[in-house]
Amino acid sequence: MAVELTENQQLAAINADYEERYGFRDAENYLYKAPKGLNREIVEKISEFKSEPQWMREFRLKALDHFLSRPQPTWGSPLMAEVDYDNIHYFVRASEKAGRSWDDVPEDVKRTFDRLGIPEAERKFLSGVGAQYESEVVYHQVREDLEKQGVIFKDMDSGLREHEDIIRDYFATVIPPNDNKLAALNSAVWSGGSFVYVPEGVHVEMPLQAYFRINTENMGQFERTLIIAEPGSYVHYVEGCTAPTYSSSSLHSAVVELIAKPGARIRYTTVQNWSTNVFNLVTKRAVAHEDATVEWVDCNLGSRLTMKYPSVYLVGERAHGEILSIAFAGKGQHQDAGGKIIHAAPNTTSNIFAKSISKDGGRGSYRGLLEIAKGAHGARSKVVCDALLLDEHSRSDTYPTIRIGEDDVNVGHEATVSKVGDDQLFYLMSHGIPEDEASKLIVNGFIEPITKELPMEYAVEMNRLIELQMEGSIG
Amino acid sequence: MPQVIEVCPLNELEPGEMRLVEWEDLEIGVFNCAGTVYAIEDRCSHDNGTLVEGTLDEENCTIECPRHGSLFDLKTGKPKTLPAYVPVDTYPVIIEDEKIKLEVE
Numbered sequence: 312m313a314v315e316l317t318e319n320q321q322l323a324a325i326n327a328d329y330e331e332r333y334g335f336r337d338a339e340n341y342l343y344k345a346p347k348g349l350n351r352e353i354v355e356k357i358s359e360f361k362s363e364p365q366w367m368r369e370f371r372l373k374a375l376d377h378f379l380s381r382p383q384p385t386w387g388s389p390l391m392a393e394v395d396y397d398n399i400h401y402f403v404r405a406s407e408k409a410g411r412s413w414d415d416v417p418e419d420v421k422r423t424f425d426r427l428g429i430p431e432a433e434r435k436f437l438s439g440v441g442a443q444y445e446s447e448v449v450y451h452q453v454r455e456d457l458e459k460q461g462v463i464f465k466d467m468d469s470g471l472r473e474h475e476d477i478i479r480d481y482f483a484t485v486i487p488p489n490d491n492k493l494a495a496l497n498s499a500v501w502s503g504g505s506f507v508y509v510p511e512g513v514h515v516e517m518p519l520q521a522y523f524r525i526n527t528e529n530m531g532q533f534e535r536t537l538i539i540a541e542p543g544s545y546v547h548y549v550e551g552c553t554a555p556t557y558s559s560s561s562l563h564s565a566v567v568e569l570i571a572k573p574g575a576r577i578r579y580t581t582v583q584n585w586s587t588n589v590f591n592l593v594t595k596r597a598v599a600h601e602d603a604t605v606e607w608v609d610c611n612l613g614s615r616l617t618m619k620y621p622s623v624y625l626v627g628e629r630a631h632g633e634i635l636s637i638a639f640a641g642k643g644q645h646q647d648a649g650g651k652i653i654h655a656a657p658n659t660t661s662n663i664f665a666k667s668i669s670k671d672g673g674r675g676s677y678r679g680l681l682e683i684a685k686g687a688h689g690a691r692s693k694v695v696c697d698a699l700l701l702d703e704h705s706r707s708d709t710y711p712t713i714r715i716g717e718d719d720v721n722v723g724h725e726a727t728v729s730k731v732g733d734d735q736l737f738y739l740m741s742h743g744i745p746e747d748e749a750s751k752l753i754v755n756g757f758i759e760p761i762t763k764e765l766p767m768e769y770a771v772e773m774n775r776l777i778e779l780q781m782e783g784s785i786g
Numbered sequence: 787m788p789q790v791i792e793v794c795p796l797n798e799l800e801p802g803e804m805r806l807v808e809w810e811d812l813e814i815g816v817f818n819c820a821g822t823v824y825a826i827e828d829r830c831s832h833d834n835g836t837l838v839e840g841t842l843d844e845e846n847c848t849i850e851c852p853r854h855g856s857l858f859d860l861k862t863g864k865p866k867t868l869p870a871y872v873p874v875d876t877y878p879v880i881i882e883d884e885k886i887k888l889e890v891e
Contacts (some may be wrong), residue, residue, distance in 0.1 A: 483867070489854055
């Protein structure tokens, strides 16, 4: 009985913590908030607000037609049926322009990011920061020395205004607007996100970070990110996201395109911690040219439903792709995550390591594709997906697809599903470790191969979040 | 052995128009791009979309697959955007006696 009480207290503490740390909401003091629903008029209004060139306006309207003509996907998760596109605000403007100093950011919005610890993180260990509040970026800064070397780190709206020639060449070449229904939606109403350009040979040693915050109920956030790494360059981009908890849904549908030119390396890290009323339906895809490397480190903790499969097209010889994915599905959550690697050139290599943890009736799914095209001889790939179930009510599914069109390749696939075993717990407890601590240790050990790839500050945060989710899970 | 097949009179495929030609087991898309005629395999290499049902961009000389949006260069058959990454076959076009003809094999 005493144990049960403690667990209940701990469970209550978890919710209190999300509310306090991330779940708070600000009063709405907006310059513009679109009425709910999507039509041609809203799309034109967004484009007009941003004073965009005609080609982008036409791109948006064509994408809207694609979105409206495509059926809602029925594969993946039954929760997709809950997405109500008519009950979403597609554009909310909180600030006049993106500030380059925190002093330029409206007071209430700045307070939000202060509470989330963003300015502090910027001072300590980042090369640049972008902070998006609702539809638009309210703060953007990059270190001067990087700017001098030609590194561009802008919000996408400013990027389009100031570097239209580059953007026009690359925008939507990795993910066309008609790629899927959600990509079409993003293409029609995109706003915010990051534009990163790293010149040839430049190494951005400390990460660039973007932080995405939804405040309004029934909000749709549709940021658009494009990263171009010129030959021999390196960049690490980190994104995080949170929202207040509301009883009705919000929608987050980003499109992220990465282009790694010959010999370049891009690492893209996500720590997704949306509140559990957010549908997180994101398209992320990268192209890696000769000798280039692209790494996706994708951690999904929050949201009601996440459907996200970062992919890498290895189009140049000896290109390397890496996908490290952690998904944590708690009560009422479905994390449908995984990754896709396409070997389209000889001697390309890849790894996919996916770990999912399900508890309190949550559902974790791994959905992956490994494709080796005809002619991609000498390709090597290893796919490992492991699932950990913490109780009998939770669920894990694995949907791996492997297509191999070449003989001379080396492909490995391993999958495991396990429970936190009584023998493992007994072993640790026999060394004097309390049961809940022992359980956390086992989970942390399970995800350690991935968290060790995170920058230290994020690894610490990730472990803390996992521990929070874990509390009260034994019983 | 290469063989020449007749498609149609040139004036039946105006600039901006496209049509499907079937010959033996081949399906070929024939496109009039601002006055120049091109012929490519009518099958998106990503997911078998029918390219002649897509959108022709005469300015950039591309066809957009209606299924997932890959753009194909009509001159080379190469995809200019993902998700397709494998080129489709191209066929030499001959304009002779005001008629469009293709060389196929």
